[in-house]
Each structure stands twice: as structure tokens, then as C-alpha cells.
Amino acid sequence: MKRFLTAALVASMGLFAAGSASAIDTYTAGEAANGIGSSRHNLGSLGEHITAAQTTEICIFCHTPHHTNTTNNLKPLWNRGTSAPSAFTAYGTTIGGTTINSSDIGSTSLACLSCHDGVTTFDNIVNAPGKNFAGTTQIGGNTVGAGADRGYSFWDAAVPGYVSDFMTSGRLNIGLNLSNDHPVSVTYNSSVASLRPTATVLSAIDLTAELAASAATYDNGNLASNLWAVKGYISNTATIADLLRSSKVECSSCHDPHFNNKSWNETDNAWAGAGITNLEAESNGLFLRRVGGNSGSGVCRTCHNK
Ligand code: HEC
Ligand code: HEC
Ligand code: HEC
Ligand code: HEC
Known part of the structure; x- marks a missing residue:
């Protein structure tokens, strides 16, 4: 009983924190890139958005x-x-x-x-x-x-x-x-379009260079750490090659369809509308693989050295 009460208290505190407008989730290396259940990609009857009645x-x-x-x-x-x-x-x-x-x-x-x-x-x-x-x-x-x-x-x-x-x-x-x-299904040829070599470690790319000093801490410092969800986990060792499928850029190079990525403040704050009651659940950070989403165009600048 005591355990239950503690769990309930922790859960309600978690909900309270998640409900405040500035609450952006952080992710650290090794964490699962999960959360599909409350995302727009749960089409079963226990989902929160477009759902089918016939299966959970x-x-x-x-x-x-x-x-x-x-x-x-x-x-x-x-x-x-x-x-x-x-x-x-x-x-x-x-x-x-x-x-x-x-x-x-x-x-x-x-x-x-x-x-x-x-x-x-x-x-x-x-x-x-x-x-x-x-x-x-x-x-x-x-x-x-x-x-x-x-x-x-x-x-x-x-x-x-x-x-x-x-x-x-x-x-x-x-x-x-x-x-x-x-372009999708395009071969990643690092000699064109300012593309970085495929062996580049994602977390080693300094996305704060040339930006205002505030870029280092902006949005939980995601530009400085440049972590991406790769093979289901947040990784600090993955390379650009891990984003490619058969050496090509595909939809899943930039998006992970299971990752309810709530680390991008621009999408979290932007969502509101008629009939939308659970603001947090409405935003998935667009299933982007990058922690922090496309803040500072971090998704684009990871591949393109611009
Ligand atoms: C909206 C479509 C969609 C749904 C729903 C979905 N997946 Fe996937 N899944 C994909 C796609 C697309 C890929 C290939 C992604 C890639 O290339 O990285 C994939 C890849 C995977 C992989 C291998 C790569 C990885 O990221 O781990 C596993 C394991 C997986 N899915 C498990 C699941 C499980 C378990 C569920 C249900 C809880 C689920 N998926 C629901 C679309 C979906
Ligand atoms: C090179 C990276 C990249 C690739 C490849 C890519 N996307 Fe995206 N996608 C993004 C980014 C970044 C956003 C968020 C754009 C923004 O900030 O407006 C996005 C947004 C979206 C959206 C929301 C559209 C909107 O403007 O609100 C959908 C749907 C989507 N992507 C589906 C796909 C599908 C399907 C594919 C494959 C055909 C794909 N994406 C390939 C990077 C990519
Ligand atoms: C089984 C069908 C299905 C598949 C397969 C699927 N999606 Fe979706 N996707 C949806 C639905 C349904 C929505 C939500 C539409 C809505 O709520 O209006 C959605 C929403 C999205 C969004 C917007 C999320 C948001 O928060 O607004 C993006 C981005 C997206 N999908 C990308 C992808 C990518 C990339 C893939 C492949 C890796 C993929 N989807 C595969 C059905 C699918
Ligand atoms: C996963 C790696 C990757 C990411 C992430 C990525 N790109 Fe690209 N991009 C490519 C590749 C590969 C090409 C094709 C280059 C070629 O062969 O000409 C390309 C081409 C382009 C082109 C040139 C198209 C043309 O017709 O010449 C533009 C513009 C571009 N990307 C913009 C973006 C923007 C904006 C983003 C962020 C939303 C982005 N890219 C994210 C890999 C990527």
C-alpha cells in the first residue's frame, strides 16, 4: 500500500511537471527512444489521436x-x-x-x-x-x-x-x-552538397559554432550534445552512416516512427487548437530522431556542414 501511494505521488508529480508549458523532456545516451503509445502513431483503440475501435x-x-x-x-x-x-x-x-x-x-x-x-x-x-x-x-x-x-x-x-x-x-x-x-532514397555522397563524411560521430559535431553564445545552453544544451535516436536508443557513439539505409537517405534517416520525442520546445509550445485538451500528448517532436528536434536547424546541419 505504501509503495502504491509513493508510486502514485511520483506519477502525479511527473504529470504536473509535464503539464507546465516549459517542460521539455531531456534524453541521455542509452535511454530508449520510446513513447509510441501516447503518440500519433498509436492507431489502436487505446491511442489518443486517430484510432480504430476494433483493436487495442x-x-x-x-x-x-x-x-x-x-x-x-x-x-x-x-x-x-x-x-x-x-x-x-x-x-x-x-x-x-x-x-x-x-x-x-x-x-x-x-x-x-x-x-x-x-x-x-x-x-x-x-x-x-x-x-x-x-x-x-x-x-x-x-x-x-x-x-x-x-x-x-x-x-x-x-x-x-x-x-x-x-x-x-x-x-x-x-x-x-x-x-x-x-530528397529521399538518395545516395549519400559526401563529396556533394556540403555533406560531412559518413564516419562522422553525430555527438562530436559542434552545432554551436558560429552561433550566439546562448546556443551552448539553449533548449537544454541540445545543440552542444547533438544526440540522436539510433536503433531504438539515444546514442552518443552513432555516426551519420547509422542514419542511412543501404547508404541512402530515407524518411527514417531523420524520423524514428516510435520516438515520442518531446525534447523540442518549438513544437511543444506551438500546438493548440479546438478539441485538443492534452497539449503534451499532441506533440511528438514530429518523430524527429534528434534530441531537441530541429532547433537551430540541428537536423539539417548534422549532415550538411553549412
Ligand atoms: C507507424 C508505423 C510503425 C508502428 C506503429 C510501429 N513501427 Fe516499428 N518500425 C517502423 C518502421 C518504418 C521501421 C524502420 C525504421 C528504420 O528504418 O529505422 C520500424 C522498425 C522497428 C524496429 C527495428 C528498429 C528500431 O528502431 O528498433 C523494431 C524493433 C520495431 N520497429 C518494433 C516495433 C514495435 C514493438 C512496435 C509496437 C509497439 C512498433 N515497432 C510499431 C514503423 C512502425
Ligand atoms: C532530411 C531529413 C528528413 C527526411 C529525409 C524526411 N523528413 Fe520529414 N521532416 C523533417 C523535419 C526537420 C521536419 C520538421 C519540419 C519543420 O520544422 O517544419 C519534418 C516534418 C515532417 C512531417 C510534418 C510536416 C509539416 O510540415 O508539418 C511529416 C508528415 C514528415 N516529415 C514525414 C516524412 C516522410 C513520410 C518522409 C519520407 C518520404 C520524410 N518525412 C523524410 C526532416 C526529414
Ligand atoms: C500506419 C500508418 C502510418 C505509418 C506507416 C506512418 N505514419 Fe506517420 N502518422 C500516421 C498518422 C495517422 C499520423 C497522425 C495524423 C493526425 O493526427 O492527424 C501520423 C503523424 C506523423 C507525423 C506528425 C507527428 C506530429 O506530432 O504531428 C510525422 C512527422 C510522421 N507521421 C512521420 C512518419 C514517418 C517518417 C513514417 C515512417 C518512418 C511514418 N510516419 C509512418 C500514420 C502513419
Ligand atoms: C541524413 C543526412 C541529411 C540530413 C539530416 C539532411 N540532408 Fe539535405 N541532403 C542530403 C543528401 C544525401 C542530399 C543529396 C545531395 C546530392 O547528392 O546532391 C541532400 C540534399 C539537400 C539539398 C539540395 C537539393 C538539390 O536539389 O540539390 C538541400 C537544399 C538540402 N539537402 C537541405 C536540407 C535541409 C534544409 C535539411 C534539414 C531539414 C537537410 N537537408 C537535412 C542529406 C541530408
């Missing part, structure tokens, strides 16, 4: 232990139908002279785009929760593939009026046209 499972909307979709070399344990690479308009040719065609779109970016393409439904999963192995036709009798609807209905409890089964929000809908996005 969290991982199922992206991963399944068996019968995964390996089309286009999709990984890891991918449980979704995706748009075909040929459906995308790729970036084209960079100033550095690197060309990206739609056939180059890599599996990790296809994975993100299996929701953020604006056409594939959230419930387009290959293996349904529990015993319901889906195969190619399952819940609702639909076929796995872009645009197919598996029969789960979605709504967002927090934002009234959000009733769509697929990504419609302009902000979150990256779409099929990737020519207006930072």
Missing part, C-alpha cells in the same frame, strides 16, 4: 510477426500494402548531379508512405490482429493494395470532424509527388 494493438498497423509483406523488399516485418514505386514522382536531379528516379524509392520510405501517401488507407494491413490471417482478401472482402480498405473505421477523438480512413491533412499528406520534399 499498436504495432499491428505497421508490423506483424508472420505472413509479412515483402514486396519491393519491404522491411521490417512490414504489415501493410503500399503504393508501387512507379506511382511516385521522385525528386529528379539535384544540384550536385545525383538523379533519383521513382524506381529508386527505397523500402523504408515506401513503408512511411504506406500511410503518408494520401491514398492508402490506414487499415490496409496484410495480417489482421489475432487469428485473422488476412491473405489477399479479408475484413470487408477487400484486396490488399493501395487504396484498399480492410474494414476498420477510423476517427480522431481529439480533433472533431476527422473521419477519413486515409491521410487527408495537407500537413501530413506527403503524397505521391516526392519532387517537393527533401
Whole structure:
């Protein structure tokens, strides 16, 4: 009983601290980059944002232990139908002279785009929760593939009026046209675009150089420490190579879809709106891998020596 009371007290103090506007979480090396449960990437019924009523499972909307979709070399344990690479308009040719065609779109970016393409439904999963192995036709009798609807209905409890089964929000809908996005599936060639060598240790990059002296302590000093979430943990030894997938920049080079990164004060303070009651839960630091998010353009300046 005493233990319970102590735990409850600590928990309530934690909530109080998290609720104040200036409370930005800090992360230290070795900590897990977790928190997906309260993030926008929990689409199960225990989630806080866009949720499906029919399952409490969290991982199922992206991963399944068996019968995964390996089309286009999709990984890891991918449980979704995706748009075909040929459906995308790729970036084209960079100033550095690197060309990206739609056939180059890599599996990790296809994975993100299996929701953020604006056409594939959230419930387009290959293996349904529990015993319901889906195969190619399952819940609702639909076929796995872009645009197919598996029969789960979605709504967002927090934002009234959000009733769509697929990504419609302009902000979150990256779409099929990737020519207006930072190049993805682009080979990291450190001889162009001011890119640092791939062996560069992330935490050794001094992001405070040339900035005002206050940069050293700004936002918990994250520019000075430059810690990133790599392979599920906050790391002080990882290199730029660890951010790449098959030597390329993909969506997951900059974002970790599980990391409810609450270390970026600019997003924490910016979020407010109709129907939003839990301000802390609304912000995920945009799932950015870097502790401190993109403060001082730290994400950009980690790869680009500008
Ligand atoms: C919104 C989609 C999504 C959800 C939901 C999701 N994952 Fe992932 N997961 C991914 C993607 C994409 C990758 C590949 C990321 C990369 O390239 O680093 C990944 C990679 C992983 C990895 C290997 C790399 C790492 O960061 O550890 C593990 C382990 C993992 N997921 C476990 C889980 C578990 C367990 C759950 C449920 C609690 C879960 N994931 C929920 C999208 C998701
Ligand atoms: C299973 C579907 C699904 C997959 C796969 C998925 N997302 Fe999301 N993502 C969502 C939904 C749903 C939201 C929240 C939309 C909303 O609340 O309006 C979201 C929100 C986001 C946000 C905004 C977070 C915020 O706090 O505003 C980012 C950034 C993001 N996703 C990036 C990614 C990246 C990068 C990947 C791949 C590594 C990925 N997503 C994979 C469904 C998905
Ligand atoms: C080079 C790094 C990088 C790559 C690669 C990248 N992102 Fe992002 N993304 C960011 C940053 C930084 C932000 C926050 C931008 C800001 O501050 O406005 C962001 C924001 C977002 C948002 C919120 C959009 C907004 O303007 O509010 C979504 C959704 C998203 N990313 C999804 C993706 C997906 C899907 C991919 C792969 C197709 C991807 N990102 C690739 C760095 C990246
Ligand atoms: C993970 C490493 C990485 C990060 C982080 C990163 N970039 Fe890049 N960026 C690249 C690569 C690789 C290229 C392609 C260079 C080439 O081959 O021409 C590139 C190219 C560019 C280009 C040139 C595109 C062209 O058409 O020539 C711009 C501009 C750019 N990045 C801006 C940014 C900004 C802004 C950010 C932060 C939001 C950012 N980058 C973060 C790796 C990165």
C-alpha cells in the first residue's frame, strides 16, 4: 500500500511537471527512444489521436510477426500494402548531379508512405490482429493494395470532424509527388552538397559554432550534445552512416516512427487548437530522431556542414 501511494505521488508529480508549458523532456545516451503509445502513431483503440475501435494493438498497423509483406523488399516485418514505386514522382536531379528516379524509392520510405501517401488507407494491413490471417482478401472482402480498405473505421477523438480512413491533412499528406520534399532514397555522397563524411560521430559535431553564445545552453544544451535516436536508443557513439539505409537517405534517416520525442520546445509550445485538451500528448517532436528536434536547424546541419 505504501509503495502504491509513493508510486502514485511520483506519477502525479511527473504529470504536473509535464503539464507546465516549459517542460521539455531531456534524453541521455542509452535511454530508449520510446513513447509510441501516447503518440500519433498509436492507431489502436487505446491511442489518443486517430484510432480504430476494433483493436487495442499498436504495432499491428505497421508490423506483424508472420505472413509479412515483402514486396519491393519491404522491411521490417512490414504489415501493410503500399503504393508501387512507379506511382511516385521522385525528386529528379539535384544540384550536385545525383538523379533519383521513382524506381529508386527505397523500402523504408515506401513503408512511411504506406500511410503518408494520401491514398492508402490506414487499415490496409496484410495480417489482421489475432487469428485473422488476412491473405489477399479479408475484413470487408477487400484486396490488399493501395487504396484498399480492410474494414476498420477510423476517427480522431481529439480533433472533431476527422473521419477519413486515409491521410487527408495537407500537413501530413506527403503524397505521391516526392519532387517537393527533401530528397529521399538518395545516395549519400559526401563529396556533394556540403555533406560531412559518413564516419562522422553525430555527438562530436559542434552545432554551436558560429552561433550566439546562448546556443551552448539553449533548449537544454541540445545543440552542444547533438544526440540522436539510433536503433531504438539515444546514442552518443552513432555516426551519420547509422542514419542511412543501404547508404541512402530515407524518411527514417531523420524520423524514428516510435520516438515520442518531446525534447523540442518549438513544437511543444506551438500546438493548440479546438478539441485538443492534452497539449503534451499532441506533440511528438514530429518523430524527429534528434534530441531537441530541429532547433537551430540541428537536423539539417548534422549532415550538411553549412
Ligand atoms: C507507424 C508505423 C510503425 C508502428 C506503429 C510501429 N513501427 Fe516499428 N518500425 C517502423 C518502421 C518504418 C521501421 C524502420 C525504421 C528504420 O528504418 O529505422 C520500424 C522498425 C522497428 C524496429 C527495428 C528498429 C528500431 O528502431 O528498433 C523494431 C524493433 C520495431 N520497429 C518494433 C516495433 C514495435 C514493438 C512496435 C509496437 C509497439 C512498433 N515497432 C510499431 C514503423 C512502425
Ligand atoms: C500506419 C500508418 C502510418 C505509418 C506507416 C506512418 N505514419 Fe506517420 N502518422 C500516421 C498518422 C495517422 C499520423 C497522425 C495524423 C493526425 O493526427 O492527424 C501520423 C503523424 C506523423 C507525423 C506528425 C507527428 C506530429 O506530432 O504531428 C510525422 C512527422 C510522421 N507521421 C512521420 C512518419 C514517418 C517518417 C513514417 C515512417 C518512418 C511514418 N510516419 C509512418 C500514420 C502513419
Ligand atoms: C532530411 C531529413 C528528413 C527526411 C529525409 C524526411 N523528413 Fe520529414 N521532416 C523533417 C523535419 C526537420 C521536419 C520538421 C519540419 C519543420 O520544422 O517544419 C519534418 C516534418 C515532417 C512531417 C510534418 C510536416 C509539416 O510540415 O508539418 C511529416 C508528415 C514528415 N516529415 C514525414 C516524412 C516522410 C513520410 C518522409 C519520407 C518520404 C520524410 N518525412 C523524410 C526532416 C526529414
Ligand atoms: C541524413 C543526412 C541529411 C540530413 C539530416 C539532411 N540532408 Fe539535405 N541532403 C542530403 C543528401 C544525401 C542530399 C543529396 C545531395 C546530392 O547528392 O546532391 C541532400 C540534399 C539537400 C539539398 C539540395 C537539393 C538539390 O536539389 O540539390 C538541400 C537544399 C538540402 N539537402 C537541405 C536540407 C535541409 C534544409 C535539411 C534539414 C531539414 C537537410 N537537408 C537535412 C542529406 C541530408
